[in-house]
Amino acid sequence: MDLANTPFFGLLRARLDQLSERQQLIAENIANASTPGYRPRDVDTAGFERMLASAAGGRGLGMSRTNAMHMAPNGGSGEVRVVTRDDSETTIDGNAVVLEEQMARAAETRMAFETGIALYQKGLELVRMAARAPGR
Numbered sequence: 001m002d003l004a005n006t007p008f009f010g011l012l013r014a015r016l017d018q019l020s021e022r023q024q025l026i027a028e029n030i031a032n033a034s035t036p037g038y039r040p041r042d043v044d045t046a047g048f049e050r051m052l053a054s055a056a057g058g059r060g061l062g063m064s065r066t067n068a069m070h071m072a073p074n075g076g077s078g079e080v081r082v083v084t085r086d087d088s089e090t091t092i093d094g095n096a097v098v099l100e101e102q103m104a105r106a107a108e109t110r111m112a113f114e115t116g117i118a119l120y121q122k123g124l125e126l127v128r129m130a131a132r133a134p135g136r
Contacts, residue, residue, distance in 0.1 A: 003127060012120050018043060018080050019113045025082065026106045029097050036093035040102065044081035 003009050022043040029040040087098035 003124075008123055009120070012116055012123070016113060016116045016120075019109055019116065021080050021082075022109050023106065023113070026102055026109065029102050030099065030106075032095075033097045033099055033102075034095065036095060038094075039084045039086055039096045041082050042085045042105070044083050 025041050025043060029038075029042075032038040032040075086096035087101045089098050090096040
C-alpha cells in the first residue's frame with residue numbers, strides 16, 4: 001500500500017505543496033519591495049477548498065464554517081493558482097508591497113505548514129501503531 005496515494009496523505013501533501021508555493025511567492029514579494037511598479041502575488045486562497053471538493057468526488061466530504069476566519073466550503077479544481085493581490089498601500093512609484101503584511105503572511109504560512117507537518121507525523125504514527133502485531 002502506498003501511503004502517499006491515500007486520501008489523507010495525498011491531501012496533506014498537496015496542502016504542504018501549496019504552502020511551499022505561497023512561501024516562495026512571499027519571498028519574491030519581499031525581494032521586490034523596492035522595485036518600481038511591482039505588484040505582489042499570492043496563492044489563490046480558495047485553491048485548497050477546491051482541492052478538498054475535487055477530492056470528495058461526490059462522496060459526501062463536507063465542511064462547515066464555524067468561524068468567519070475559517071475557509072469557505074466551495075468547489076473547483078485542486079491546482080494552485082497564483083493571483084496578483086495588492087497590499088493595503090501603493091507607493092508613488094507603483095510598488096504595492098507592504099513588508100509588514102508580507103511578514104504577517106509568511107508567519108501565517110509557516111504556522112499552517114508546521115500544523116500540516118504535525119498532522120503528517122501523527123498520521124504516520126497511527127499507521128505504524130495499526131501495523132504493529134498485537135501485544136507489542
